[in-house]
Amino acid sequence: MSSTDLARGVITALVEAGVREVVLAPGSRNAPLSFAAYDAAAAGLLRLHSRVDERSAGFLALGLTKTGSRAAVMCTSGTAVANLHPAALEAAHSGVRLVVVTADRPERLYGTGANQTTDQHGILGPLVPGRALSGVGDVDVDGLWSAPGPLHWNVHLDEPLLPSAPWEVPAIEVRAEVQRPEPRIFESIDLGPRTVVVAGDDAGPPARVLAEAAGWPLLAEPSSGSRTGENAIRTYRLLLGSPLAERIERVVVCGHPTLSRPVSRLLARDDVEVVAGPVRGAWAERPFPVDRRFITRLHVGGLDGSGAASDPEWLAAWREADTEVGRRLDGFLAEQTALTPYAVAGAVARALPPGGQLVVGASNPIRDLDLMVPRYAVGARRKVLSNRGLAGIDGVVSTAIGAALGRDSTRDLALMGDVTFLHDSNGLVLGPDEPRPDLTIVVVNDDGGSIFATLEQGAAVHADRFERLFGTPHGVSIEALCAATRTAYTQATSLPALEQALAMPNGGIEVVEAVVGRTDRRALDERIRALAAW
Template sequence: MQDTLAAYGGAFVDELVHSGITHVVISPGSRSTPLALLMSAHPSLNVWMHIDERSAGFFALGIAKAKNEAVALLCTSGTAAANYYPAVIEAHYDRVPLLVITADRPHELRDVGAPQAIHQVDLFGKYPKWFADMSLPEESSHMIIYARKMAARAAAATLTAPAGPVHLNFPFREPLIPNLALPSLWENGRQKRQQYTTVLEGKNSLSNYQFDQLMKEINGKCGLIVCGPDYNNQYIQAVTALSETLKFPILADPLSQLRSGSHDKRWVIESYDAFLKEETVSTTLKPEVIIRFGAMPVSKAFLLYIKKHPACRQIIVDEGKGWREPTLLASEMIYTNPETFCEGLIESIHKNENGQAQSTNWGQQWLSINEKAKEVLELKSETNLFFEGQVFPELTKLLPPNSTLFVGNSMPVRDLDTFFLTNELNVRTMANRGANGIDGIISSALGASTNGEPLVLVIGDLSFYHDLNGLLAAKLHELTITIIVLNNDGGGIFSFLPQSKESEHFEKLFGTPIGLDFEHTVTMYNGNFTRVSSWEDFRSVVKESLSGKGLNVIEVPTDRNDNAVKHHEIWEAVKKAAKSTLLGAENS
């Protein structure tokens, strides 16, 4: 039996590595022993141990997101597997390639009251792209080929557009210890293969005729390019070139990777969330065509802007053949590679007689309003009070080039949208925007930190509390991360919502102050904790943290009510400036 486990399981693990999987996150357990030992023994596989499966799932998700590659997860049977569920949901909606591997009881021990035996077939419902209940280990040549084929198919399925989670369920009978000394188990760092499969995926593209027709219909229109959250920056040069060719402004989501870097940012509009809140501006700037790449932007003001102009032609470009279109107003869904789409449309324009798009005053209006809005944002965000939005202008001055800036949901990602303006730093921005949840943020950021770049996480106190177990990874694996906790003692985002008017029940149901001193927890995980009392303090501590190693947590204490008032003050100032700029341009 030990030889059977080694041959079957070893073939599977080795084929995973051959298929491009080099990282696996393992949580300890008995039933998963065969694969855990074989994964640990493979010389080309990086093993990350994480005791809490819930945090482990998000940790693997962070690695996959940062490295743009599939990552495997392994746990034992029972509710251990169920704890992966939130991360599987996030991977599904955020299109992150995760290969979830769960150990299970053999079929004769299912539904008979055996311990740690829950119903694991299709455990994660519709969220995985593919599920397979693996066969029991056998040593025949046919079953060794089967193990390899399933590994190759699963690894490819996670990455094939749209990327996402895949679930393989492995039943094992006892004994569970494979023979790691099996002759020729690893041959030159790789198990001797009998057969394997390579999966290749090409780029979809429109025909030349389709590009020409589209070009004729949108050339010279009042158009916008919208770039939503995207962690792969391969199409940045192509989309900025398309913008320059069409003279279409780019509304760049803070997670689009278009706000920071050395690429051409002339047409990048980053303060649209602030100035589209102004009624006159959002009504007057009437688009005729919108081309959108990536997921729906964070900005609610943009969503309302689209709904205000239902006659606008909306073209959604989606390589993954999904339907990320919550407005219900899209005119076309174009399933093609974004880079290929941009290049094809540019080529079509260049084939025209004049070789360029027809000129309009449309783009200049957006550029002028954006510049004025940025001036107001930069001026108004500077304050001696601890205003949460100021964290991002401060970090823009402090972060070294090529850093990663991970943000939590609720207010941090919205403040990133408002206050993270264009720069040359090449800062990579990340968040878990698939399901927009506040769970697993610490773990995802720590997973992303394994990519080797300086990483800063900005997170609210409730999100920090939700994933305190995730801090163990920093201690176990000696990871380096700077975590900035915006501590307003509760759910700050609710101060901006209608619930805030229900004063009698607000604090109990929505404000939910927890009154925790996080210093004790951070110390428990061998981290450094600092509670700052001024922006000068903040700058000094962040600089020290970025030049050091290990876990560093910086708490910024803020007041929820003051924070809401300051936000509204800034938005009103931006709206006033934007309206004045628009009307001034129209009257000139």
Template sequence: MSTPRRPFREFDDAYDAESLRLARRVIRGLTMSMRHIVLAPGSRSAPMAYALREAEELGAIAVHVRIDERSAAFTALGIALATKAPAGVVTTSGTATGNLLPAMMEADLSGIPLVAITADRPEELHGTGANQTTWQQGMFAGRVRDEIHLEQGEARLEPESRDDMLAAETQVGLLLRAATGTSPGPVHLNIGFRDPLVPAAPGQDRPSGVQRWARTPIVRRSRGTDSAEQLRAEIIGSEILDAGTETAPGLTEAVGPAAAPQPGESSDQVPNAPGAQGPAPVSADPALDAASDAASAAAGESPAEAAARFEAGLGTARTVFVMGADAPAEARELARRLGHPLLAEPSSDARWSDLGTIQGYRLILQAPEGSPAGILTDSVDRVVVAGRPTLTRPVQALINRSDVEAVQYAPGGEAWFDHRLARRVLPDLLALAQFARKAPPGWHDSWTERGLAAQRLIDAALTEQEALAQGELSSVRVAQFVAETVKTPLLLGSSSVIRDVDLAAVLNRTVLGARDDARRIYAMRGLSGIDGNLSAASGIALARSTRVTALVGDLTFLHDVNALLLPATEREPDLDIVVVNDSGGAIFDQLEHGAVGRREGQAEAVERFFGTPQTVDIEALADAYGHDYHFAEDLEALGEGLSGLEDRVGIRIIEVRTDRSVLRDFHARLRAAAADL
């Protein structure tokens, strides 16, 4: 006769309210891979709040409290963006859960492991008109990698064994694995809590103090002399690398630095003439290594000889690599080895000048037909897209040209990619190398030469614009200055700011006085919305334990002003917010709406419905929230506002005022100058 299996217990909290017991097991499941959680206050989510306080005291998780749920969600998204590890946001029931939707949408299309943990009314209260009750199960359907619902009273609290798959703790752990799988992204955990929602009152059966129930302890929260990199390694584990240093397995050793470029042909000729040094032999990732090894074994030659023979068999093609947001690092390394130019957006982590990226590429692509730059662009045979390019129409026009064969490199799949697009997906480097082929002699040099000429045109146009404006700064010049000189991680706001950096900035991975790991650029390009940008920057600062700079337009700043609202009990993120204040939406004037606004009788309507002018006193706003404020009337004052990093803590708002009415004419003059490229 067999006896029933007893529940397996690592700790005993049977004395407490069942809601608290469920919350503790949820948190144990979360802390298998989560180190940060952002909590917005609420009553139905109270069991999570009390249990999180215990877990934080035990060193199991860092808790951040925010008042506004939308800001809380984007703060968690920023943490996950910086660490590449899951970060959670906890809300109460009702409209609080709906406020998570924008961040969940962004996380979906950006592949960010954001975990929405929503408290819910128990099932018997649904459909009764109970306060703050709505149907929350499946509310993020189609945007999450997985979702589960735990109902108090039904969820198994005590596992029957260490690997009990039906226990609440194990289910939560499996949910997080879905967030960090081959296609990372958001997940949703909905929990139906029943009264009582508070811990049991102290009594004879309740142990004193906090019982050791939480999982692995993490780093202390106090600030010390440790570097941000050391702190981050302690928090998220040494196996998780910063995206700025990530490479595919075996790639760094096999690929190495690219050969220095040699002088090529005249820029006035179609780039196919001899004169440039060819790329080093291709070898990257196990697929390419296996191909070389097989060839070596078959022919009785050394691996180096086999690699050279493999490369020689690739043939040549005039290929360009378009590096969009979060482009895989191995794609840029392969482009360098094959000798192809990189057209890199700032958020691709491939824009750095020492990687050989092409400066001023947007101007090259806009050059008129028949000009040297136009001939260069027309000669492109193939395009490799890595990451998600979102910034410019000239890039999209290149990708969609009928005479150009384009592919998407997506080794883990892309959440945003629609397979109905004309370009096909290549999942590995071997297939990518065979598609891209080697560059013909002089191909990269021709792009580099045109890029340097384009950058000179851009810099000259900015100088001319400053003279016409009698010294008044333009938003493009401000963006260029900040991106080129800031010594901290940088978040670029959506809309005009990131496009200005893409157009004009020459980015170096190191600037004088900056740490080697500091030059990282972040942006939210999943849906490219202006909501949540400040909150995400705050999350990055909290995750990296370092000062971060956010460069945003005035509407982006005002749209997320609740990020400035911090409970007095909370650690304030170290954040410089540079606000380019042109009193409205500058981007629309550079689109077709700007032309409409110049038609007779249309200026007022376009300004009202698209420009949305505002007159907010940003200094007074900073004062109201209790944050430092600095006004920069010129670049020298802007540099002063960004200096002295070691002497500042907390949030500082740096305002720069510009005139958006001159931007359309500036860009028109710049496009006209492209005829000389």
């Protein structure tokens, strides 16, 4: 079988499986796949994206997939494949069905010094199932969606690598995905003791519905998809350090909570019962003791029919404390003369309209946002995304671009730190014919890694070596970097300037640099934590 026939068989299988987005990194060995993808795109069967950097390509495909599209990323052989590993690992740990298609040398060249030839079987690790394809008969369409998470197709392509003529693409019918019934293990919970609902990443609306049905406080992370309604507690992270948290007797965990050490300490308490739901991703086990588990949506038993909780004072106490601490926090931030990262996060949160989408980077920005997100209205379709599978800083620019291309939103925003932005600045390298979303990227620039100042290594005893090991100032001009990629740029050094920049987007991809300080980050966080003391 020719490499052209094999490549066309791969593209046909992807289209049959519902893939509508293909991200391609250029190379020689993957030329048969490139030509086949181009012809399929010309026939209107998929949308093609090209990127010069495989790591950015992988995260672009991840962003497209996270917003509901089905996407595949393709690259050539050798080190190109290794650059897809970060995106594949994030997909594995967050349960995102990303398809990785890599070109490879023929088997006869394995074990030799042939150019760009290595052992690509299993190269993405045990968490990314792989399949070697040497002929169309090896292509398993049904296996694409057999389980959540990424899949690796390693395609052996031999010369000749160019088609003799363009592909007259036939009509391809999308196969319906087989829906497998979910097992039922535990689905009812009584009102019982004083309970809070912790909603981590990807928890979704069921966490909110449960909290409202039972009258329980909802401690929801920004990317949970649950942070709406009247039960959402904005300042929960601060309140978990107050006497109110000592009264908690039970926690229901939905999704994948990763942001807060106070939440981790709560879940590790011996006097708290933990009821945990399923979590997507490679590992189903929780990193904290779990007393009971449920697989399907959890329902509340023991209601009297009115929907009223058995202990309405429990929720009222959390709401009252949240209102007071939120008032103190807003007042404290308003007193600051310099722009703070919390003020930046608050401005971005307010700028997100109904139907809008926000992609948030790891490290401080998502934690700052966690304290600043208001109670969004139920049903307003605001979507907040973050790569929380491994919570890395890789590929966030490309993820945000992919997410913006993959969802029809009223507005697309991204919030990230300067180190995260620099880590994926190649994401701004787009060719003139590439699809471009309207996306505003807000970069909180404190010239280094301020999150470490808030951790143990930020203590005064380590001050003599902190900057070299953890602060890592870079001195990069964000403006010059944007100019190099012809990306629209605005700088904001005050809250009014930032709010004006957010209110007047230029269209296309643009960067708003919010300049904040770093030397006082540890003291700033300590003062904010003290606001919950009474």
